[in-house]
Amino acid sequence: MADHARPGPQQTVQRTILHADMDAFFVSVELRRHPELAGQPVVVGGTGNRGVVAAASYEARRFGVHSALPSAIAKRRCPHAVFLPGDHEHYGEVSRQVREVFDRYTPLVEPRSLDEAFLDVTGSLKLFGDGVTIGHRIRDQIRDELDLGCSVGVATNKFLAKLASVEAKPRALTDRIEPGEGVTLVPADGAQEFLDRLPVKRLWGVGPATLEKLERLGIATVKDLRLIDLPVLSTAIGANLSGHLAALAVGADDRAVDPEREAKSIGHEETYPHDKHTPREMTRELVRLADAVARRMRKQGVAARTWQIKVRFAAGFTTITRSVTTGDFLDRAPDILELVGPVLDAIDPSPGVRLLGLSGSNLGQPSAQLTFDDLDESTPDVAATTDAMDAIRERFGDRAIGPASAVSGGKLKTVRRGAQQWGPDEDGAAR
Structure with missing residues (x-):
């Protein structure tokens, strides 16, 4: 296999992008109202047989409960979980309070949902410090002022920052909850090393059907994808998707943080x-x-x-x-x-x-x-x-x-x- 005809990053100015992602947001907000449930498996979502899980505490995730799981299955996996109905209006209000913290550091904030956002802090570095420093300051203020947890990824583009925030999060294992780093940096000169070790399913655009095709080619990691001949990849999954994944495999993403992003x-x-x-x-x-x-x-x-x-x-x-x-x-x-x-x-x-x-x-x-x-x-x-x-x-x-x-x-x-x-x-x- 060869590494050729690959797209590379198109940026001319190195940016500092943060991806801030709240930890178990809906559950964490509910625990502020129900502190007696701290440490217990808590699930927010539809409580009926046709309901679905909106969010699960890390204690519930240890039993295989996760968002979008049917509530009936969640109850079977974790019979002792406490189910709470959601309050979307309240979560929206808390989300606005989180946004106020983000706005202290940059006007370039692109919300992705109630509980996550991209921030371009390139123009704020001289005022507040490097990206990691800003990430820690944001986490500390959200914790101290709102009593909520937040994980932050720091990188040179949105794609890498998003991946980094996942690495920064706590992990629910079957026997314990492993605390995360809180803030994870993907340095510009270490981006490829960071990417190569990740499973290929972590790339945007790799769903179950595409993953199955990649596995038939022996592709399990991003490194495997990066090294395969592009014509072979195109034959298996199509020219458009192969070009998209080939770009991600080398960390190419020139999308700007768009504070004016509107709903489609x-x-x-x-x-x-x-x-x-x-x-x-x-x-x-x-x-x-x-x-x-x-x-x-x-x-x-x-x-x-x-x-x-x-x-x-x-x-x-x-x-x-x-x-x-x-x-x-x-x-x-x-x-x-x-x-x-x-x-x-x-x-x-x-x-x-x-x-x-x-x-x-x-x-x-x-x-x-x-x-x-x-x-x-x-x-x-x-x-x-x-x-x-x-x-x-x-x-x-x-x-x-x-x-x-x-x-x-x-x-x-x-x-x-x-x-x-x-x-x-x-x-x-x-x-």
Whole structure:
């Protein structure tokens, strides 16, 4: 095998990039509210049979419990675990407090989720010290001010910094919890040595199918990948993916930290405690989803041209998606329902629907196109009605007003952001 025709790093200025990743974030936030659970296996997520794990304490991870694991399996693996329903709104508030710490060191902060972010501190080195020093200062302030743990990777680009933060984290072994370094540096002159020893599955883009193909070629580590002939790799996994992985194998990543990074789509999906079988049930759920997603878009000042419905059936977990694109940017539920309602009507729910989702993409500024209906005083003013509902919710809370079809048992069943991660709890409520 030969090491040739390989891409190399394209950067002309050596940057200092940090990847800060909170340790078991949701669980750690909950432990601040439940200090009596410290040291116990704690799981945050959906507590019902159709729920999923959002986060697990390191004590729970010792038993093989991890995020995205079905809650039913987590309970079998760790019967004595304490399950707590999630509180996405509270986690968002704590995430903003963490962000305030990041902002003390650089304006170049790119959030990746509630619990992780990239920071470009190249312009802050003279003021605060080198990357490792800044990493330790961030960790110390988050610990002292917020009582939370954070691991930081330091490198010359985002890819290496992300890998380094994983190395800095605590590790849950079957017999113990091994503390991490807290801050791990990948020096520019040691990047290849760091990469070569890693299993190839750690590279972005190596999923189960690709890993199987690489293993057939005898590729187990990044070094194995780096040394294989590129034409052989291209034949096995395709030219585009082989070029991508070949670049990562030598640590090439010229992406800048983007503080203006915007969401590519906004959506919500819910897993139901009991299957939905009728068109009426599906329409009622779609109304709830459209109301919630549209409100999130209006809060962010965006609207979508492409709308997608996702349906997962109970039998075999078969999942289908259907999308439709319009010329207008929509951010109001009635307009969205008029567009996607017929799409849902064409899907037969009688086999039993386990999950329904709605998302909007192709984002832009809301469009307000006047029609002849706008001149008819008998036509409902959708914009005015929507604005009034937003104002009521801002003042009195999300459950103050909503679609009539979302009322069940005398109560308004609202959509809570984050429910798509965790599924329904024992009481049937989507978290």
